[in-house]
Amino acid sequence: MSNPYPKPPQRIRDLNGFGPKSEEILGKVGINCVADFMAWEPYELYKEILPMKGMGLNSIYAIIGARENISWLEVAKTRKIEILLRLDDMGIAPK
Secondary structure, eight states: OOOOSSSOOSSGGGSTTOOHHHHHHHHTTTOOSHHHHHHSOHHHHHHHHTTSTTOOHHHHHHHHHHHHTSOHHHHHHHHHHHHHHHHHHHTOOOO
16 A cells, blocks of 8 residues: 555654544554554454454544545545444454
8 A cells, every 4th residue: 555645654643533542542552653553454453452441433444544544534434334344254343
């Protein structure tokens, strides 16, 4: 995947839709820089953080949005069914 950011962000909190809280959550799974974040497959990352307090469906939207430099709301609006089907295949879709 090509870099969707005109100038590569330096910190996780600089990614679209992320902030200090996102940076803190990702740090708990050993993701401390943008390169680490981009190296993770989005659905596997979601599976890893899902057990943490407050993680839900919006988290996968945010992960995908941050990777693609688009709003998580746009991801939720345009790709919800595709995402839910993938999560269902993985056995981690919300009930």
